[in-house]
Amino acid sequence: MDTIQKAVLIGHTLIALLIIVLVLLQRGKGADAGAAFGAGASGTVFGARGSSSFFSRATAVCATAFFVSSLTLAYLSSQNATAPDSLLEGAPVVEVEPAEAPSLSEETPLSDLPQLEAAEEEAVEMPELEEETTGDQE
Numbered sequence: 001m002d003t004i005q006k007a008v009l010i011g012h013t014l015i016a017l018l019i020i021v022l023v024l025l026q027r028g029k030g031a032d033a034g035a036a037f038g039a040g041a042s043g044t045v046f047g048a049r050g051s052s053s054f055f056s057r058a059t060a061v062c063a064t065a066f067f068v069s070s071l072t073l074a075y076l077s078s079q080n081a082t083a084p085d086s087l088l089e090g091a092p093v094v095e096v097e098p099a100e101a102p103s104l105s106e107e108t109p110l111s112d113l114p115q116l117e118a119a120e121e122e123a124v125e126m127p128e129l130e131e132e133t134t135g136d137q138e
């Protein structure tokens with residue numbers, strides 16, 4: 001793996017974690033309704049509008065950076081691909097010699113050779129089917 005690709009991958013992971021943290025810190029839309037009726041402190045560290053504008057802008061910036069780093073990783077991985085055109089291109093050649101068939105000689109007994117069993121058996125006659133008669137037919 002290239003050092004540039006490693007650096008982009010580490011940055012990509014950190015951006016993803018930062019997006020997760022930013023999304024979890026944001027308040028839902030229902031929380032603003034409670035602040036309008038006096039429940040909760042509307043003036044916080046981030047000002048009277050709360051943290052919604054800061055977190056939403058930070059999330060948008062991180063999402064853009066995440067998108068750019070994803071495209072960068074895709075480009076870098078496509079440049080380093082050295083895959084063969086075929087699966088068989090880099091396969092090792094294995095040569096196997098076929099086994100030799102035993103030759104027939106006068107020393108080979110004929111009883112060891114397979115014979116057809118159908119020639120030895122006599123034809124067996126099949127019994128004929130009898131027709132069953134029912135009581136309705138006469």
